[in-house]
Structure formats: C-alpha cells, structure tokens
Amino acid sequence: MHKDHKETLLLRDHLAKHQLKLTRQREHILSVFLKMEHITAEQMYRMLAKKDPHIGLATIYRTLNLFCEAGLAQARHFGTQTQYDNISHKGHHDHLICTDCGKIVEFENCDIERLQEEVARHNGFTIKTHKLELYGLCAACRH
Amino acid sequence: MHKDHKETLLLRDHLAKHQLKLTRQREHILSVFLKMEHITAEQMYRMLAKKDPHIGLATIYRTLNLFCEAGLAQARHFGTQTQYDNISHKGHHDHLICTDCGKIVEFENCDIERLQEEVARHNGFTIKTHKLELYGLCAACRH
DNA sequence: GTGAAATTGATTCACCATCTCAATACGCTA
C-alpha cells in the first residue's frame, strides 16, 4: 500500500476541485518542492534538469503559482527574485545581516512572533507570513 | 539665515565623506523624497517631470540608491516594484501588507523593537536598522 | 479507445532596474 504525503493529497484535492490535471511535470516539481524549505524557480529548474531535462521554466513558474493557489506554497519577494516557501515547514527564520561583511545569522523568536500576531489582530489582519531582517554590524566588524 | 532639514545635512555629510557632489538633480530628488513617506522611482519621475522635465530615470534610480547608502532611505520590494521608504518618518518603519488588495498599514511596536535588540545583542550584533513586514489578509479581504 | 479540454515548452513579450559612455556640471585650488 502506497502512502502519500499530506501535501500530495492537498494538491490532488485542489486539482480535482478546479478541473485541473495531474501531470508527470507537476508530480516531479512537487516532489522536489517538498524537500525544500524555500526555493526559487531557477533553483527548481536546475534541480530538475538532472532527472527530467525537458521541463521548461514556464511550466515551473506556472506550477509554483499553482502550489500557492492550492495552499502548499507562499510567494515572497526576496531581492530581485521570488522565493516560494514551503508552508508545511513551520519554523520561520528571520535574519540578522551584517552590513559590512554580509554575514547572515538566522534566528527565531517566539515572543516576537506572538507580538506580531497581536499587532495584526489589532489591525484586523490575519497573518500568513512575515519577513524580519535586522541590519547592523557583527561582533567582528564592529572593531 | 537658511535652515536645512536634518536629512539635507545628513546627505551633505555623506557626499563629503565619499567625494561625491551635490547636484541640482540630487537636490530636487531629495526635496520630493522628503515630502513622501515612501515612493517608487516611477512615481518620483512623474512628480519631477513638472519642475525639471529632463531628469532621467537612471539618475532617479541612482539617487534613491544613494539615499539608501546615506541612511536616508530603505528599499523594499513590493510586488514587482521597489518602494523607497523615508527612514526619518520614525515610528512608521514596519508594515502590515494585505496580499490580496495591497493595502499597507504602518505600525510601531516598542516591545518588538526591544526584543530585536535583545536577539541582536545575544548574537553579538549592533543593529543599525531593520525591516519588518507582516503579510496576510486585511479585514475587508478576509470576506 | 475516443475526443474534449487542459497542459506543455520553445519562444516571445513586458517590465523593472542597471549599465554604458560621450557630454556636462561640480567644486577645489589659485
């Protein structure tokens, strides 16, 4: 008996509800996507090139947007590119960025997240995701 | 006696320290920028067209990036465009953004800022600035 | 299996931001 991921079922469900079809390409893209916390279309393209060299970039963009509509992914603009975050990876990371040497430290802080929820509720918003970046000097560059 | 904005002095200081020059274009762009809380290069271009029709888009992009380096502005990618935020509008650094209609609510939360300092100190960083964006649905778009 | 309808992928397109480079403006020095 073959057991599918929760996300696979979610996708099948979305496809069925919208008269969409399950294709070889969509399966391959999903299987790569589920392994990653976040990915860009270009990254996906390079990763797929090994197994299935003929999947076009257009299909990847379309499919990642489909994942967003199906509730599996979330698009986030980071620099000039779009990152597609895997929603099922709940551990969000925020970034400390050194403006001098470019070093990046990832962190997570529950108290901050709780306060964010509070702010959002106070303004009538329901948060889906967030981006927090702290810019400054790391210990090494302060001297 | 002519009294300059704090931001004008900050810009002059940055220019002097980096062997850069104060030009008519930079002055015009600064004067428009200071009136706004945030602006895109395109918006700036249209606003300047009235007074100084021959300022090129390239110059606007270069100058807004210069403002970022001088600590006057902060770039933020929203949708496909880049917003340049006026940092001097203190207490309006952070944003609640509706992913459906694009509505932006600005907020400030001292507790969050204090926790950010704490996280930074814990990692040996000294914060100069930060960027916090919460994405979700506003009250109207939730239904 | 058959056929209507969705999907694919090579390519083109649209858009934003940056780069190029000759012409020009700034500002230091005398």
Added chain:
DNA sequence: TAGCGTATTGAGATGGTGAATCAATTTCAC
C-alpha cells in the same frame, strides 16, 4: 572667478525575472 580633474548626467542599450502565446501533446471522463 577661471581653470581643471573628477563625478554626474541622460538617452539608449542591456540584463534578468516572470508572464503570455500557441501549436503539439497529454490527461481523463466517457
């Protein structure tokens, strides 16, 4: 304030991301 070295400008070219096009192909309900 004139002269000069250097930064800046602006028009256009360039690059890079993501979306649109459309003929050929694949899926799936029957």
